[in-house]
Amino acid sequence: AQSVTQLDSQVPVFEEAPVELRCNYSSSVSVYLFWYVQYPNQGLQLLLKYLSGSTLVKGINGFEAEFNKSQTSFHLRKPSVHISDTAEYFCAVSGARNTDKLIFGTGTRLQVFP
Amino acid sequence: DTGVSQDPRHKITKRGQNVTFRCDPISEHNRLYWYRQTLGQGPEFLTYFQNEAQLEKSRLLSDRFSAERPKGSFSTLEIQRTEQGDSAMYLCASSLGTGTEKLFFGSGTQLSVL
Numbered sequence: 001a002q003s004v005t006q007l008d009s010q011v012p013v014f015e016e017a018p019v020e021l022r023c024n025y026s027s028s029v030s031v032y033l034f035w036y037v038q039y040p041n042q043g044l045q046l047l048l049k050y051l052s053g054s055t056l057v058k059g060i061n062g063f064e065a066e067f068n069k070s071q072t073s074f075h076l077r078k079p080s081v082h083i084s085d086t087a088e089y090f091c092a093v094s095g096a097r098n099t100d101k102l103i104f105g106t107g108t109r110l111q112v113f114p
Numbered sequence: 115d116t117g118v119s120q121d122p123r124h125k126i127t128k129r130g131q132n133v134t135f136r137c138d139p140i141s142e143h144n145r146l147y148w149y150r151q152t153l154g155q156g157p158e159f160l161t162y163f164q165n166e167a168q169l170e171k172s173r174l175l176s177d178r179f180s181a182e183r184p185k186g187s188f189s190t191l192e193i194q195r196t197e198q199g200d201s202a203m204y205l206c207a208s209s210l211g212t213g214t215e216k217l218f219f220g221s222g223t224q225l226s227v228l
Contacts, residue, residue, distance in 0.1 A: 004156075006156075009154075032214065032215070034214075036219075041221065042221055043118070043205060043207075043219030043220050043221045043222055044157070044205070044207075044217075044219040045219070046216055046217070049215065049216070051215065090156050090157070092156075094213075094214045099212070099213035099214045099215070100162065100169070100170060100214070101147065101159045101162060101170065101214065102157075102159070102214050102217065103159070104149075104156030104157045104158070105156050106154070106155055106156045107154075107155070107156050
């Protein structure tokens with residue numbers, strides 16, 4: 001079974017500053033990793049995913065994440081945030097062979113201040 | 115591609131009543147998932163369908179919960195004898211193929227049990 005830990009429940013940051021949202025996973029098998037974003041009163045939208053290959057993954061809206069197998073991490077980064085990035089961000093994992101479902105973390109609330 | 119549609123968006127009910135939610139996936143998406151999200155938590159897997167077959171149910175899905183996807187298109191989630199603990203956002207997602215590589219989420223149905 002897989003699990004995901006998002007240590008930071010809230011991350012406040014000023015506009016145009018860099019940000020990192022942390023995600024650690026646990027699994028006894030190879031995994032697929034995902035970041036989803038949820039804006040208020042909306043469903044989740046896929047930001048980026050790691051399936052295989054390059055450990056640096058680029059996604060939409062200028063976000064990127066790096067898969068680190070030795071540290072079992074998949075942290076999300078953006079070099080310069082905008083007010084519009086204010087949202088809830090969820091890290092998720094599934095087994096690479098058993099991709100029947102996603103297991104989500106508890107989420108990180110990114111609050112961007114002007 | 116009109117996206118995943120969920121109805122209703124909001125449902126308020128009294129404890130003990132039955133409720134039913136509907137999800138219309140993206141056309142031709144063969145996989146359909148139900149997740150539950152409570153305040154401050156990430157989505158929790160409930161069940162999923164491959165076409166009309168329900169392939170897995172979470173232990174979270176008590177006997178009061180039932181889901182159907184009769185013709186492999188739309189799905190319904192019914193909760194019988196609702197309890198206050200059932201108050202949550204119920205999310206539906208769909209995907210094409212047999213994996214979790216890209217899930218498309220609906221905006222959810224917010225259930226409040228009084």
